[in-house]
Amino acid sequence: MKTATCILAAAAALSLASVGAAAFAQAAPESESAKASMIGGGAGDADGAFVSPFRFSEPDGAKLYKRVCAGCHMGDAKGAKGAGFYPALAGNPNLESAAYPAYVVLHGMHGMPGFAGMMSDEQIAGVVNYVRTNFGNSYSDPITAEEVKAAR
């Protein structure tokens, strides 16, 4: 009786180990994961934020804002001052021409990284249109994905 339990336990441990190995094998092989470890990410898609380690998956401007921009410009878009300076996007007259924020999001600006490689034209248009129509901004001329493409 005791031996049987022991064998069962060993079998269970073995099958657990092989499940673990299979999961690892699945997670590891592509070159994506090599890139991910280069940027220290491991699994780039752990919380669904990225399609790959280099592409955001969020479909619309509001979600992209929360995920990408709010970290620096704050959830209420009022910016922050401290270890760095993050300008307010709320009520910001510099957003009057859509081409300007689109350019900044594409190419970055001083302390802000560019997101050209991480977002599609649609995503950039979406997040720019979102900030231009929220947080006290009400510019009613949306930028199109084609215009973003032309500014790349």
Ligand code: HEC
């Ligand atoms: C890593 C922090 C960081 C992230 C993330 C970030 N920004 Fe910025 N952003 C900055 C900083 C810093 C500046 C100011 C650069 C300067 O003037 O030196 C800035 C400037 C801007 C400006 C220009 C504001 C002005 O008055 O000229 C816009 C527009 C802007 N960001 C939009 C966005 C949007 C939209 C996102 C999300 C897609 C975003 N930023 C993500 C840090 C960030």
